[in-house]
Amino acid sequence: MDKLRRSMMFIPGNNPGMLQNAGLYGADTIILDCEDAVAITEKDSARNLVFEAISGMNYGTEVAVRINHISTPFGWDDLKRLLPAKPDLIRLPMCQGPDEIRQIDDFISEAEHKNNFTPGSIKMMAAVETPKGLRLAYEIASASPRMVAMAIGAEDFTANLKTTRSKLGRELFVARGQLVLAAREAGVQCIDTVFSNINDEEGLRAELELVKEMGFDGKSVVNPRQVTVVHDVFAPTNKEIDYAENVLAAYQDALEKKSGVISLNGKMIDLPIVARAERVLAYAKATATKGGKK
Amino acid sequence: MKNSIGREIPDFIKGLGKVTNYGGAFAYQPVGRTAGPFLSTCLPRRDKQLASIEVAIDAVGLKDGMTISFHHHFRNGDKILNRVVEAIAKKGIRDITLSPSSLNTVNDALIPYIEQGVITAIETSGARGKMGRFLTEGHLKKPLHIRSHGGRAAAIESGAIHIDVAFLGAPACDTYGNINGVQGLSACGSLGYAIQDAAYADQVVAITDNLLPHPLFPISIPQTQVDYIVVVDSIGDPKGIASGALRYTKDPKELLIANYAADVMDYSGYLRQDFSMQLGSGGASMAVGRFIKTKMMERGITGSFGVGGMTGVFAEMMEEGLFKMMFDVQSFDIPAIDSIKKNSNHLEMSASYYANPHNSGAIVNNLDAVILSATEVDVDFNVNVITDSNGVIMGASGGHCDTAAGAKLTIVVAPLLRGRLPMVKDAVQTVVTPGETVDAIVTERGIAINPKRLDLIDNLKNSGLPIMSIHELRDIAYGLCGKPEPIEVSDEIVGVVEYRDGTIIDVIRRPIS
Numbered sequence: 001m002d003k004l005r006r007s008m009m010f011i012p013g014n015n016p017g018m019l020q021n022a023g024l025y026g027a028d029t030i031i032l033d034c035e036d037a038v039a040i041t042e043k044d045s046a047r048n049l050v051f052e053a054i055s056g057m058n059y060g061t062e063v064a065v066r067i068n069h070i071s072t073p074f075g076w077d078d079l080k081r082l083l084p085a086k087p088d089l090i091r092l093p094m095c096q097g098p099d100e101i102r103q104i105d106d107f108i109s110e111a112e113h114k115n116n117f118t119p120g121s122i123k124m125m126a127a128v129e130t131p132k133g134l135r136l137a138y139e140i141a142s143a144s145p146r147m148v149a150m151a152i153g154a155e156d157f158t159a160n161l162k163t164t165r166s167k168l169g170r171e172l173f174v175a176r177g178q179l180v181l182a183a184r185e186a187g188v189q190c191i192d193t194v195f196s197n198i199n200d201e202e203g204l205r206a207e208l209e210l211v212k213e214m215g216f217d218g219k220s221v222v223n224p225r226q227v228t229v230v231h232d233v234f235a236p237t238n239k240e241i242d243y244a245e246n247v248l249a250a251y252q253d254a255l256e257k258k259s260g261v262i263s264l265n266g267k268m269i270d271l272p273i274v275a276r277a278e279r280v281l282a283y284a285k286a287t288a289t290k291g292g293k294k
Numbered sequence: 295m296k297n298s299i300g301r302e303i304p305d306f307i308k309g310l311g312k313v314t315n316y317g318g319a320f321a322y323q324p325v326g327r328t329a330g331p332f333l334s335t336c337l338p339r340r341d342k343q344l345a346s347i348e349v350a351i352d353a354v355g356l357k358d359g360m361t362i363s364f365h366h367h368f369r370n371g372d373k374i375l376n377r378v379v380e381a382i383a384k385k386g387i388r389d390i391t392l393s394p395s396s397l398n399t400v401n402d403a404l405i406p407y408i409e410q411g412v413i414t415a416i417e418t419s420g421a422r423g424k425m426g427r428f429l430t431e432g433h434l435k436k437p438l439h440i441r442s443h444g445g446r447a448a449a450i451e452s453g454a455i456h457i458d459v460a461f462l463g464a465p466a467c468d469t470y471g472n473i474n475g476v477q478g479l480s481a482c483g484s485l486g487y488a489i490q491d492a493a494y495a496d497q498v499v500a501i502t503d504n505l506l507p508h509p510l511f512p513i514s515i516p517q518t519q520v521d522y523i524v525v526v527d528s529i530g531d532p533k534g535i536a537s538g539a540l541r542y543t544k545d546p547k548e549l550l551i552a553n554y555a556a557d558v559m560d561y562s563g564y565l566r567q568d569f570s571m572q573l574g575s576g577g578a579s580m581a582v583g584r585f586i587k588t589k590m591m592e593r594g595i596t597g598s599f600g601v602g603g604m605t606g607v608f609a610e611m612m613e614e615g616l617f618k619m620m621f622d623v624q625s626f627d628i629p630a631i632d633s634i635k636k637n638s639n640h641l642e643m644s645a646s647y648y649a650n651p652h653n654s655g656a657i658v659n660n661l662d663a664v665i666l667s668a669t670e671v672d673v674d675f676n677v678n679v680i681t682d683s684n685g686v687i688m689g690a691s692g693g694h695c696d697t698a699a700g701a702k703l704t705i706v707v708a709p710l711l712r713g714r715l716p717m718v719k720d721a722v723q724t725v726v727t728p729g730e731t732v733d734a735i736v737t738e739r740g741i742a743i744n745p746k747r748l749d750l751i752d753n754l755k756n757s758g759l760p761i762m763s764i765h766e767l768r769d770i771a772y773g774l775c776g777k778p779e780p781i782e783v784s785d786e787i788v789g790v791v792e793y794r795d796g797t798i799i800d801v802i803r804r805p806i807s
Contacts, residue, residue, distance in 0.1 A: 017713070020711065020774070021546075021547055021738065024547070024550055024739065025546060057774075199544075223546065224546035224550075225544070
């Protein structure tokens with residue numbers, strides 16, 4: 001089972017109160033943000049605060065840093081300052097191609113060497129936010145063994161498409177689908193964009209149902225109150241768990257009887273169905289859902 | 295001399311006299327009889343109405359050295375207390391003991407009258423804002439005397455507080471002095487604290503902006519206790535009296551704490567059919583209601599009664615059939631005021647019925663669970679709700695220690711850190727509620743159960759909740775923000791904190807800043 005990244009929660013890097021409490025809400029990953037949440041005039045102080053937070057706080061969960069893009073005056077400085085604190089994961093925004101990933105990979109390797117960190121221990125992920133980035137998504141995702149996930153940043157992406165966000169999300173359907181394909185081909189996780197109306201739980205739930213169905217592994221979140229909703233939707237349901245258990249039992253039974261054809265309630269079970277059942281149960285175990293949703 | 299929780303209390307305090315030291319939550323046995331007002335008579339056809347507050351002050355014969363009382367149901371919308379004291383000052387009366395059920399920031403306007411010697415003693419639940427800072431500097435002839443709501447009711451009934459004149463703001467008053475709190479522009483809902491004062495004060499003056507024909511309905515304070523009526527333009531500012539509707543907090547940290555507290559209640563065993571509960575009106579404690587409500591509906595259970603300090607969200611639970619009854623000493627928002635007006639199972643109660651330890655049984659004794667907030671707590675589970683991190687008075691005792699003593703399960707919710715300050719410490723600055731009456735401290739980073747409660751520890755051990763010792767909780771707090779320097783204080787005692795039974799649980803010494 002891959003590391004769970006159902007919820008990746010952004011925390012503004014210049015807000016000491018939020019940095020202090022970031023680990024409390026059960027998010028699978030917290031992303032300490034040096035990019036969009038931080039005004040240009042605050043970049044230095046955010047970088048220093050994030051460094052102190054990673055070094056001083058015991059978050060007890062995966063800690064990522066969203067750096068500024070390396071084409072801005074801040075990106076490399078973010079890496080220089082923050083890598084010695086050993087974040088678990090670096091998230092690159094606005095990724096345009098595999099070269100960027102390779103450059104950062106080299107830089108991280110150097111920092112790992114200099115700081116005596118295990119080589120390859122700092123992971124990477126990238127967000128695509130432009131048509132070009134999406135076209136190169138597979139190349140980006142496979143540009144480095146550090147890559148663990150791909151994400152989509154919808155606001156910039158829809159602006160680039162010359163359209164707007166809608167409740168149904170039709171404008172993102174193709175992009176989401178394409179990103180899942182690229183991520184799956186490269187063998188990395190796939191994380192959906194943020195849902196920014198934090199008071200619309202129903203809307204969040206609907207969007208989560210959609211992206212879960214499409215194959216996403218998780219979602220970026222902007223408020224702790226969204227974390228439980230995300231986990232709730234991503235948890236396997238009791239029905240899914242029961243079915244998976246029955247599938248595996250039937251499979252075992254067929255193995256023991258050396259029977260070539262496996263069937264459950266009159267339906268044929270083939271190997272992909274068995275694999276899916278195994279994944280559901282592993283996921284259920286990892287999320288410790290105590291039996292899944294009610 | 296040290297009292298039973300290790301607080302150094304002098305045997306004799308200037309202005310207060312000989313001290314009866316706190317010796318345990320239920321150690322003190324009261325003796326004697328209840329006090330009461332003078333016998334009086336009101337001849338048929340006497341007109342109780344007087345022309346002005348000034349005329350009323352003359353009529354009751356207010357003199358230097360007397361004690362006057364007020365209720366705080368109008369909160370920051372109150373126009374009575376400041377106005378009456380102003381009139382008293384103009385008459386040259388001095389050395390008054392002020393005994394309101396509580397003070398709000400609107401009463402900062404009284405500071406000049408303390409400086410002029412019009413008011414020389416204050417007995418109340420607490421103080422905030424400028425008044426809190428001012429009283430922390432001294433200025434009174436006697437130390438500020440802090441009592442809980444139940445303790446004040448007990449003191450009034452025993453005569454420890456002798457109210458010469460109660461000036462009662464009356465949202466609705468009829469021509470013969472019947473009063474209620476639910477009609478008129480200044481409606482405030484329950485008049486629970488005023489009911490207490492009216493029954494024991496030597497003389498009662500009703501001040502109203504809503505004089506109605508006799509007889510009024512419903513009646514909260516009867517005509518038999520009201521001596522005079524004064525009509526004024528306005529007794530309160532509705533905006534300051536009650537907010538539209540207190541809503542559940544959206545603060546994720548408070549919600550996390552509230553969720554933990556509801557889970558503690560769930561696993562404790564007290565969340566069962568016909569349970570009873572009181573919720574504070576603070577962010578986290580009120581939000582516990584939301585999670586309890588979900589649990590009640592999931593489990594298909596209903597409660598017996600709720601107690602408050604009532605908010606609309608609690609009253610709503612009654613209207614939805616989740617509780618049979620509400621006992622209300624003070625209504626906090628407009629939906630709660632509407633509810634007490636229209637629902638016959640939303641009962642108004644006096645401060646004595648609510649929390650007095652020296653009657654034949656206050657409703658707090660029937661509580662299964664109470665959720666309380668705190669300014670700070672310590673490793674002995676003692677709670678401070680009165681002084682801030684600089685030792686300055688900034689809060690009120692309220693019903694904190696009363697409900698903690700009465701309820702079978704007392705849960706205190708508080709953030710472990712406020713800014714850069716730890717809220718679980720080696721010792722709180724001022725003890726209001728003794729740790730022996732507190733069962734669980736719930737913070738965003740962990741939950742500590744009072745080691746005396748072996749049953750709770752056992753019930754919660756497989757809950758999956760972050761249960762730890764109170765010392766571990768303190769260590770997390772100190773680890774994140776360091777151990778605070780002790781507040782340097784002088785020997786001067788500016789306040790005494792009376793426990794609900796009339797003994798002194800702690801004193802407030804003037805900080806040296």
